[in-house]
Amino acid sequence: MNPFLDYLLNAISLGMTFLLGCTGEILTEKVGHLNLGIPGIMSVGGACGCIALKLMYGSNIPPALILIISILASFVGGLLMGAIYSFLTVSLKANQNVTGLAMTTFGVGVTKFIMSEFSVKNAHQFLYALEYFRFPFAKNETALKYWGVMLYLAVIIALVTSFVLSRTRVGLHLRAVGENPAAADAVGINVTLYKYGSTCIGSGIAALGGLYYIMNYMGSAEAYKRIESLGWLAVALVIFSLWKPHLSIIASTLFGMLYIAGTRLPTLLGIKIDTSAIYLFQMLPYVVTIIVLIISSIRNKKENQPPASLGLPYFREER
Amino acid sequence: MNKPIALEMKNVSKYFGSLAANKNVDLTVYRGEILAILGENGCGKTTLMNMIAGIYYPDSGSVYVDGKEAVIHSPKDAFRHGIGMVHQHFKLVDIFTAAENIVLGIDDGKKYSINEVNHKVSEIADKYGFHIDPKKKIYDMSVSEKQTVEILKVLYRGADILILDEPSAVLTPQETDKLFDVLRRMREDGKSILIITHKLHEVLSISDRVAVLRKGEHIATVETATTTAPLLTEMMVGQKVELNINRPEPKNVRDRLEIVDISMKDADGVNVLDHVSFTARSGEILGIAGIAGSGQRELLEAIAGLKDLESGKIIFNRPKKNLPVSFYHKTYAEVVALANEGRFHYEDGTPVDFTGMSHSHICELVNSGKVLFNEDDVMDLRDKTPLQIRELGVRLSFVPEDRLGMGLVGNMDLVDNMMLRSYRKGHSLFVDRKKPSDLAKKIVDDLNVSTPSTHTPVRRLSGGNVQKVLVGREIAAAPTVLMAAYPVRGLDINSSYTIYDLLTEQKENGVAVIFVGEDLDVLVELCDRILVLCAGRVTAVLDGKTATKEEIGLYMTKTDFDNEEKESGTNEESQI
Numbered sequence: 001m002n003p004f005l006d007y008l009l010n011a012i013s014l015g016m017t018f019l020l021g022c023t024g025e026i027l028t029e030k031v032g033h034l035n036l037g038i039p040g041i042m043s044v045g046g047a048c049g050c051i052a053l054k055l056m057y058g059s060n061i062p063p064a065l066i067l068i069i070s071i072l073a074s075f076v077g078g079l080l081m082g083a084i085y086s087f088l089t090v091s092l093k094a095n096q097n098v099t100g101l102a103m104t105t106f107g108v109g110v111t112k113f114i115m116s117e118f119s120v121k122n123a124h125q126f127l128y129a130l131e132y133f134r135f136p137f138a139k140n141e142t143a144l145k146y147w148g149v150m151l152y153l154a155v156i157i158a159l160v161t162s163f164v165l166s167r168t169r170v171g172l173h174l175r176a177v178g179e180n181p182a183a184a185d186a187v188g189i190n191v192t193l194y195k196y197g198s199t200c201i202g203s204g205i206a207a208l209g210g211l212y213y214i215m216n217y218m219g220s221a222e223a224y225k226r227i228e229s230l231g232w233l234a235v236a237l238v239i240f241s242l243w244k245p246h247l248s249i250i251a252s253t254l255f256g257m258l259y260i261a262g263t264r265l266p267t268l269l270g271i272k273i274d275t276s277a278i279y280l281f282q283m284l285p286y287v288v289t290i291i292v293l294i295i296s297s298i299r300n301k302k303e304n305q306p307p308a309s310l311g312l313p314y315f316r317e318e319r
Numbered sequence: 320m321n322k323p324i325a326l327e328m329k330n331v332s333k334y335f336g337s338l339a340a341n342k343n344v345d346l347t348v349y350r351g352e353i354l355a356i357l358g359e360n361g362c363g364k365t366t367l368m369n370m371i372a373g374i375y376y377p378d379s380g381s382v383y384v385d386g387k388e389a390v391i392h393s394p395k396d397a398f399r400h401g402i403g404m405v406h407q408h409f410k411l412v413d414i415f416t417a418a419e420n421i422v423l424g425i426d427d428g429k430k431y432s433i434n435e436v437n438h439k440v441s442e443i444a445d446k447y448g449f450h451i452d453p454k455k456k457i458y459d460m461s462v463s464e465k466q467t468v469e470i471l472k473v474l475y476r477g478a479d480i481l482i483l484d485e486p487s488a489v490l491t492p493q494e495t496d497k498l499f500d501v502l503r504r505m506r507e508d509g510k511s512i513l514i515i516t517h518k519l520h521e522v523l524s525i526s527d528r529v530a531v532l533r534k535g536e537h538i539a540t541v542e543t544a545t546t547t548a549p550l551l552t553e554m555m556v557g558q559k560v561e562l563n564i565n566r567p568e569p570k571n572v573r574d575r576l577e578i579v580d581i582s583m584k585d586a587d588g589v590n591v592l593d594h595v596s597f598t599a600r601s602g603e604i605l606g607i608a609g610i611a612g613s614g615q616r617e618l619l620e621a622i623a624g625l626k627d628l629e630s631g632k633i634i635f636n637r638p639k640k641n642l643p644v645s646f647y648h649k650t651y652a653e654v655v656a657l658a659n660e661g662r663f664h665y666e667d668g669t670p671v672d673f674t675g676m677s678h679s680h681i682c683e684l685v686n687s688g689k690v691l692f693n694e695d696d697v698m699d700l701r702d703k704t705p706l707q708i709r710e711l712g713v714r715l716s717f718v719p720e721d722r723l724g725m726g727l728v729g730n731m732d733l734v735d736n737m738m739l740r741s742y743r744k745g746h747s748l749f750v751d752r753k754k755p756s757d758l759a760k761k762i763v764d765d766l767n768v769s770t771p772s773t774h775t776p777v778r779r780l781s782g783g784n785v786q787k788v789l790v791g792r793e794i795a796a797a798p799t800v801l802m803a804a805y806p807v808r809g810l811d812i813n814s815s816y817t818i819y820d821l822l823t824e825q826k827e828n829g830v831a832v833i834f835v836g837e838d839l840d841v842l843v844e845l846c847d848r849i850l851v852l853c854a855g856r857v858t859a860v861l862d863g864k865t866a867t868k869e870e871i872g873l874y875m876t877k878t879d880f881d882n883e884e885k886e887s888g889t890n891e892e893s894q895i
Contacts, residue, residue, distance in 0.1 A: 169431040176412045176423050183410035187424030187472070188395035302414050302458050 007257070007264045009143035015256030016154040017042075017213045021234025022241065022248045023158045024078070024206025029238060030165060031198040032178040032309040033089055036100025038206050039231025040107020041081045045207020046214045046224050047111040048077030053126035053215075054118060063132045067149060070129065070215075071208065078207020081107060082200035090195045093313035108228050111210075115224045123221035133215040148216040150208065155249060157205055162245040174198055178307035181314040191314055209234065233259070236289040242296060242304045258284035322349035324386065325511040326371065326402070326480055331380030333366055340366040343380070344537040346530055348480065353502060353512045355526035355543070357519075359555055359872075360611045360837045363535040364515045365407075368482045371513075372404035373397035384480075403473030404482040407489075409465050411457045417464075418453035421472045443474050447504050462587050463494040470501075481505065482513045487521060488612065489589065499525050517555075517610050519548045519876045533557050549869065552876075556839060556868040564819050564844040566863075567827060574636055575601045575831035576622070576800055581631030581701075583617050583855075591617045593855040595631070599800065604822060604832040606846030606863060608839065608871050614855035615835045616720060619802050622833075623717045624705045633700040635713050637799075716798035718790055720805045720835070722782075726789045729778030733759040733770065736777055737792055762791035766817060783814040790818055794825060801825050804835040819845055839868040853877055 021038050028035040035041075052073035056066050085103050088094040118125060131138045134148040165171040176184040177194045185191050213230060214223040237255055241248035262281030266273045296304045328346040332339065341363045348354050358364045369375045371382060373391045382389050384400045391397050397404070411420050422436045437453040444451050449467050457465060466486060473481055483502075487495040502512055502525060516522060522529050523543060530540040531554040538554050576599040583592040592614045599605045607615055620626040622633055676684070700708055708715055719725040727736045737755035744751065759773040766787040770780055777785055790806055803822065807815040822845070826832050836842045842849055846863040851874040859874040 167431075169426060172415075172419060172423060172431070176415065179412040179414060180410065183412050183420075184423065186394055186406075186410045188393065188398070189424045302456070305414075308413060 003264075003268055006143045007260075007268060008253075010146065010264070011256035011260060012253050013143065013146035013151055013217055013256070014260060015252035015254075016151045017209050017217060017230050018234045018237045018255050019154045019158055019248055019252035020150075020209030020212055021206045021231055022237040022252060023154075023161050023245050024202040024204070024209070025235055025238045026165075026241075026243055026245050026248070027161060027174075027202030027205065028082075028199045029243060029310055030175055030178045030307055031195045032181065032307055032312065032314070033086075033195060033199050034096050034100065034311045035082075035085055035103070035199065035203065036097060036235065037081065037085055037103025037107060037203075038100075038235050039228040040104035040111075041078050041203045041206050042107075042210035042213075042231045042234070043111035043224060043227045044081050044107040044210065045074040045078045045204075046210030046227055047114045048207070049074035049211035050119075050126040050214060050224075051114065053129045054122070057125040057128060063129075066129055067132045071150070071153075071211065074207050074211040075204040078204040079200050081207070082203025083196075085203065086196045086199045089313065090192060090199070093315070096311050096313075104228070104231070111224055111227070115221075119221040119224065126215075127219065127221060130215060130219045134219070146217050150212040150216045153208070154212065157208075158245045158249050161205075165245065175307070178309060181309055182316075185314075185316060191316075195314075206231075206234065233285055236286055239306075240285075240289045240292050242292075243306065254288075255285045258288065322351055324348070325350045325384070327383040327386075328367075328371070329381050329383070331367070331370060331377045331382065333363075333370060333375060334378050339535045341370070341377075342535045344532070344535075346537060346540070348511045348513060350479075350511055351506055351509045352527040353506055353514060353525055354540075355522040355529045356513060356515045356532065357517060357522055357529050357551060357555060358532035359517065359839075362532045362555075364532055365484055366535075367532065368404060368484065368513060368515055371397065371402055371480075372482055373402075374404075398476045398478065401477060401479040402482070403476055403478030403480070405466065405469045405473060405484065405486065407484040409469055411465060411468060413458045414456060416454050416456055417451055417460075417468045417471070420457060420468055421453075421475045423472075425476065440471060440475065443471060447474070447501050447508070449501060462489045462589065463491075463498075466490070466498070479509070480511045480513070482515070484515045485517075486514065487516065487518060489587075495521070517876055519551055519873075522551065523548065531555055548873070552869050552872045556872045559840065559843075559868060562840055562844045564816070564841065565823055566845060566847070567823065569600070569603045569826070569847050571829060572600045572602045574598050576833075577632075577634040577636070578618075578622070579632040579634060581618075581621060581633065582629040583614075583621060583626060584629055585617075591855050592621065592628075595852075595855070595857050597850050597857060597860060599831045599833050601799070601829045601831045602826055603847040604826050604834050604845060604863075606842040606849040607833065607835040607852060608842050608849055608875060609852035610875055611837065613852040613875075615804060615852060617855075618852070619717065619719070619804055619833070619835065622700070622800075622802065623715060624700065624703050624708045628701055631701070635698050635700050635711075635800075637698070637712060714796060714798045714800070716793035716796050716801045718786075718793050718801075718803040718806050720808070722785050722789055723778060727777045727785065730776050732776055733763070733773040733788060736788065737762075737795075740792060740796055758792070758795055759788075762788060762795070766791050766821075782808075783810040786810055787814065787817065790821060794821060798825070798830055800831045800833070802833040802835075805837060806834070807841070808837070815841075839871050842871065843868060851875055 021042050025035060025038050049070045052070040053066065056069065081103060085099055088099045089096045133150060134145055137144045137147050165175065173184065173189045174194055177189060177191050181191045210227050213227055214220070233255060237248055237251055240255070241251040259282055261284060262278030265281070324347055326348040328344055331341060331344045333341045344367055346367070356364045356368065366375060370377045371391065373394045373396050376392055382391060384402070389400050391400065391402070412423070415423070418433060418436045418440050421440055440451070440453040449471065451464065451467050451471065457468065460468070466489065470481070486498060490498060505512060514526065526543045528540055528542055529546065529551065531538040531551065533555060578595060578597050580594050580596050581592055582590065582594055585591045595614070595618060607618070609615055617626060621628055671684070698711055700713065703711070723729045728739065734752060734756045737758045738750060738752070741755060742750065756773065762768060763770060763773060768780070768784045768787045770784060777788060780788070786806060790803065793801065801822070806818050810818065819841070822832050822834060834846060843863060843866050849861045849863050849866050849871060850857060851859040851861065851871055853875055858877045861870065
C-alpha cells in the first residue's frame, strides 16, 4: 500500500479518539462549562467498557450485543463522571477549572487502579472482543484494520451534534445558555437542566473516546496508560476546531497526522531522525492550536470566539 | 373611559426585608392606552412592574388580567397572560441574529425553521413600523436596534400588555420619537402599554394617563390631558420632609477642583457626560442630584482617574494656604527649609522670616491663616491614573457607589481593607500591619461599626457597617477632596446621620466634599450647592439653602436643552 495513504488512514483512525473527546467537550463548553476533566472521563470510559467486556467474557451473548453493551457501559461511566462534575459546578457553583482538573486526577487514578488489576494477567478477558470492534476490517493487514465500528460512530456523533447545535431548537437554547444564561433564563429556558443535560451527555460521548482507543485503535491491554495525554489533545482540539463539531472531524485527522508525524514522516521522506525527536513531533498539535488561537484572536470574528459565558457560574439575579 | 380593563392590581404590596418597595398599590390599565408610571428613583416603579412581569411575586394583593385573577410566578406565566416586559438592560445573546433571539425559549411544538421565524418577525415589524433585519447579528446592532429586538421578542409571543422600563434612557431624541410613533401604532392596535419613566415631557407627549408613585405608594392616576409638569413634579417629590441635618456656614471657601467642559462616551458611543463644567470648593458640600444613570458615576470615576475623557480638563488647585493637617508630619527643619525657599508669605506678599521662632510658634503662625504658602498648585488631573494623582500630592478620597465592588474587597478583613489605601507606605519588605490595624479599631469604635472583630471579612457585615468602614477609611486618609456616591444607600436612619455628620465635619475641616445623592430632602438640607445632572449634562447649579425639591425635580427631568435655560443655570452659579 502507498505509504502516504497508510499514514493518512492511520491518522484518521487515531484522530477519532480526539474527535469523540472533542465532541463531548464542545457540547459541554457550548453550555458554558469548561470541563478539564475530559482526560479522566475518557480514561474512566475506557475502563468501564473493559469491565463490561470482562463480565461478558465466556457468556453466550451475541457479538452485536456485546458491542452495544460495552459502548453503553462506557457512555454511562462518562455520564456519571459528568454528573459529578455538573453537580459541583452547576449546583454548587464550584470553580470549573479546579473541578475539572480534580476529575482528571480522579479518573486517571481510578482507571489505573482498575485496569492494572486485570489488564496484564487477564487481558484476554476483554481483548477477546477486539474482532467485534474492528469489524469490518479486522482481517485486513493495512491501517484499514483500525477502521472499526466506533470510528463510524464517532463521525456520526460529531455530525449529529453539529446538526443539533446549529439547526434545532434544543441547540439554539443550548447555545443561548452558554452565551448568556441570564437571557436564556428570562425567556423561560431551564438553564440548570440544559447545563446538566449537555455536560453529562458530553462527558458520556467523551468517555467513548477512551474505549475506542483501547479496543478499536490500539487493541492492547496497556493502551489505557496513554489515554490521559490524548485527552488533553481533545481539549486542545475544541479550540482548534473553533467549537464546531463538523470542523473537528477534519481537524482531528490533522491532529492525528501531526501526532504520529514523528514515526511516519521520516520513512515517508526517506530520512533518519533520532527517536527522541518523536516527542518533539507530538508537540505539534499544541503548537498549531496556539497558532489557531492567535489567528482567531487577531481576526476577532465573534462567531469564532468561545461561548461568552464559558467558565462563569450562573447566579440568578436576586428575586 | 369606556375602554375595557386589561389589567388590574389590587392592594399589591412587596417587601424587601423590612423595607416596603410597594405598599397597597391599586392600578388599573385599559386596553388601547398608554399608561405612564412616573416616580423618583427607588419609588418602586420597576418593582411594581416586575410583579406583573413575573420577576417578583407580590407579598400580598392580587393581579387581575381581563377580569380574572392571574397568578404570575415567572416570565413564562406572564407571557401566558399576554404580558411582556422590556427591561432596561437588554437580555440578548450577542452572537445570535435578531430572529434567533426573538424565537429563543419558545417551544410551540412545531418544526423549528429559522426561515419561517425570519418571515414572521418581518411581518410583525412591518405591521408596527419597525425597521429591522431579522438576520442581523446583535453585536452589529445599535442600542436602538437592540431595543427593537426586545420589543419584537415580546410582540412575537403575542403580548397584549407591554411594559417598557425607561425605554428612552438609551435612545437619542430622534430614536425616541420613532419609538413613540411605534407605541402609538400599537395603542391603536388595542395593546396596553405601560411605560416607566421619569422624563416629564415624555409623559406629557405620549401617555393617556399617568400613575404617580412615591416611596412605594400609589399617589394618584391622572389623565395626562388635565395635568401639567409642575403638578406632576409636586406629586412625584411630595411634601418637604424636615430632616434637621446640621449645616454650618461654609468657611474659607476656595476653588479646589475645577471641572472644565468634560465629555465622555460609553462603550455604545452614547454621551454619558456632555460638556460638564463646575467647580467644587473647599469647605463646602457640593451635592449632585440626578436620575440614576445621568452620568454621576462616570463623573466621579473620571475625577478619580478611572475613566478616560473625550475632552475637557480637570483642574486641581492644591491648597494655597496650607492646611493644618499637612504640616503635622513635617518637622521643624522641613518647615524652615521651605521658608528659606521663600515659600511662605503674608497676605500682602512680603515673605515670612522664621528665624528665631519656636516650632509651635511657627505652626501657630502658619495655621493662623495669615500666612500663605506658595506652591506649584494648579494641575490637570486628566488622563492621570489614581496612582499618578496620588503621587502629585492630591489627596482624593472616593466612596464609590459599588461598595464591595470598587470600594472594599469583600473577602478580606477590615485591617486588610485599610491596607488597600496604605499598601505603598513604608520601605521594608514586609507590610506594616500595625497602623492599619489601629485604624480599623479606631473606625470600629468611632463609627460604631458592629462587627465581631477587625478580622472579620467585610462581606459578612451589613450594608450600613460596610459603608461606615469605607467612609471611615476614606476620611482617615485626610483628603482634600472627598467624593461620596450614595453613601447612605441602604442605611438606617441613625447610620445615615452618622454619615451626614462625618461629611459635614470634613467640610468644616476645609475639605471639598462632593456628595452624590438620590434623596432630594437630604440634598437640600445637607448641601451648600446642588448641581443637577440630566442625561450627562449640567442643567442647573442651585443654592442649597434656597433650592426646593420641585425645582431640583424639574431640572432633573429637563431634556429639552435650549440655550436660555443653560445660561440661566450658569448665571445662578456665578451668583452663588
